[in-house]
Amino acid sequence: MxxxxxxxxxxxxxxxxxxxxxxxxxxxxxxxxxxxxxxxxxxxxxxxxxxxxxxxxxxxxxxxxxxxxxxxxxxxxxxxxxxxxxxxxxxxxxxxxxxxxxxxxxxxxxxxxxxxxxxxxxxxxxxxxxxxxxxxxTELMRCMSRELRGDQRQVCLLSGRSTAEQRLASFLLGLSRRLHARGYSRYRFQLTMSRADIGSHLGLALETVSRVMGRFQRQGLVNVSGRELTIRSLESLEALGEEGSGLIGSPDDRRMIACR
Structure with missing residues (x-):
């Protein structure tokens, strides 16, 4: 790994x-x-x-x-x-x-x-x-554009219409895609951030993050051992995450749609 x-x-x-x-x-x-x-x-x-x-x-x-x-x-x-x-x-x-x-x-x-x-x-x-x-x-402008798009995606995710499950699924999918683009495994990686940090980022309580992560494990979506996370069903996680993130398109070419 x-x-x-x-x-x-x-x-x-x-x-x-x-x-x-x-x-x-x-x-x-x-x-x-x-x-x-x-x-x-x-x-x-x-x-x-x-x-x-x-x-x-x-x-x-x-x-x-x-x-x-x-x-x-x-x-x-x-x-x-x-x-x-x-x-x-x-x-x-x-x-x-x-x-x-x-x-x-x-x-x-x-x-x-x-x-x-x-x-x-x-x-x-x-x-x-x-x-x-x-x-x-040109690349500097692209970096700025990607950061703006990421901020827009985060605003939509935290707009109040997404469930805790959708927020956490979208977060894990985002990490998976970003790491895969850099040559890392899409399915297995380290969560270097704490669950408290994840909760703060997603507008969720620490207890909620832990509860939802446990639910994902029981449903067979992911496996977590310490800080090592393995995605067991990428398709199921995508179906859940994209429902709350406002993303459409292929996994490698996502477009943002307007927040409703």
Whole structure:
């Protein structure tokens, strides 16, 4: 089984051209020669321990980050509340910090869920580089579009019309698809986030997440051992998840329909 947290090699894998995630990363449209130039602006992968903050809510914006290995969660502390809302989870090759570009500060904290390696892209240097390389500028806009679409999907999912079962099924399907696109198993992977984090992300109580996960196991949809999850019936999970997510189309090419 390939897990979300792959072993990161420090030898011979510190440049973009040698990264196994290049085909799914922000840099995927760049040629080998372009990647060598891109290496000059990138701060080489830095390690984060589990629970360590990458950025803090309200911190001045200065860089985008690419997840080289591991996973993170984006959490926001809301005014008048003592708890935190989990907004998003980041997986390998995904870009962190896009929502901070407009206001010039990070609106939420980003915290490592496990040992994680991050490539830092100082934004001013990235903009200068993108002015010379159309492929990077285009991919940056695509990343922004995907994040907006993901936010729209999340709003529809939490609109109040979806059951707890539909929300959890949609979440597991989303993880499965994102991981599969990055070369991981579609059916077997690690849940690096806690059930409390999943509940916060889906607007569900911890007890509800545990109860629904247990129900999925009894129904033969999934099997959970510790944090290792195996999808046993992808078709059944898709039928349940898509009923509440507002998604249509093939599993590899989903389109969002309007929230009713």
């Amino acid at each position: 390939i897990t979300v947290s792959q072993t990161y090699s420090r030898q011979g894998d510190r440049q973009c051209a040698g990264c196994s995630l290049h085909s799914t990363c922000l840099t995927r449209g760049l040629s080998k020669a372009d990647l060598e130039a891109f290496d000059d602006i990138m701060v080489q992968p830095q390690p984060l321990k589990r629970g360590q903050e990458l950025v803090r809510q309200g911190q001045s914006f200065h860089s985008l980050y690419l997840v080289r290995a591991g996973s993170l969660k984006k959490v926001m502390r809301l005014p008048g509340r003592h708890d935190e809302q989990v907004i998003r989870f980041y997986l390998p090759s995904e870009t962190v910090g896009l929502e901070a570009i407009g206001e010039a500060y990070y609106p939420a904290s980003v915290v490592a869920l496990e040992t994680t390696f991050i490539c830092e892209l100082p934004f001013e240097q990235l903009v200068s580089f993108a002015e010379q390389y159309n492929a990077l500028r």
